[in-house]
Amino acid sequence: MTFQGVQVRKVDGVPRFKAPGAISFIVTVLAITLVVWAISGVGLSAERLSRGLPALGGILGRMFPPDLERLPQILWSLMVTFQMALAGAVLGLILAFTLAVLAADGISPHPLVKHAARSLIALFRTVPDLVWALLFVITVGLGPPAGVLAIMVDKIGFAGRFFAEAMEETDKGPREALSALGATRTGIIFSAIVPMAMPSFIATSLFSLEKAVRGSVILGLVGAGGIGVELKVAFDLFAYSTVATIIICIFLLVLIVEQVSNWVRRKLI
Secondary structure (H helix, E strand, C coil): ECCCEECEEEEECCCCCCCCCCCCCCHHCCCHHHHHHHHCCCCHHHHHHHHHHHHHHHHHHCCCCCCCCCHHHHHHHHHHHHHHHHHHHHHHHHHHHHHHHHHHCCCCCCHHHHHHHHHHHHHHHCCHHHHHHHHHHHHHHHCHHHHHHHHEEEEEEEEHHHHHHHHCCCCHHHHHHHHHHCCCHHHHHHHHHHHHHHHHHHHHHHHHHHHHHHHHHHHHHCCCCCCCHHHHHHHCCCCCHHHHHHHHHHHHHHHHHHHHHHHHHHHHC
C-alpha cells in the first residue's frame, strides 16, 4: 500500500511506517539542523580528516612491533589500576546502597532526607570522574588514593540511582505485611526489599566494576596513579612502541574483567 507517496508494507494488518505529523516533522528538521550546527561549530571537516589520517597511519606504524622492555613495570601499574578500580567500586557501592535507601520513594525515613539524598546522588553523577580525580589529587596528593576516592564518588552517583529505582520497583505487598506484623524499617529493607532487588543490585554492581576498570585508566593521566601514568609518560616521550604494549595490556585487562563479569552475571541472575 502507499501512504502519502511512501510505500508501506503491512505486518499483521498494521502499517510498518506512518507518515509524520507536522510537529514530528518540525522536530526532526530541528534535530538535523542542531546536529549540522554542532558539527560545523567544532570545525570537523573532511579536509582535516584527510590531512590527519596519514599522520595517524604514521603513528600506528611506529607502534609496531610493541616494545616489551618495560613489560614488568607496565604489568605492575596495571595491577595497581585494577586495585584502584576494585577498591573504589566496592566502597562506592556500599555508600551507594546507603544513599539509595535514603533516596528511595516509600523507603526513605523522611521527605527532606529523600530529597537531600537524591540531590547528593545527582551531584556525584553529574560531575565527571576526571574532575573528581583532579579535586582529590589536590586534596590527598598524587597517587592511587586519589584515584580510589574519585572512582568511589563516581560509583555512588552511578549505582545510587539504579539501586534506589530497583528498591522502588519491588512489590509492596511483602513490606506492608511485615510492617503490619511490627517489623522494623531495617528488617523490612533486608527481609523484603533487598532480596527482591538483588538481581538488579548484582547487575548494577558488575557494570560498575567494568566501568571503574575502564575509567581508572584515564584517571592516571591527571596524576591519580595506575597505568594511566605509564601511558602519559610514553606519549610524552613519543615511545609509541611502548604505548602499543600499554594499550594491549589495558585491552586484555578490560576483556578479562568483562568476561568474568558476564560469567558471574549468568551464574547469579
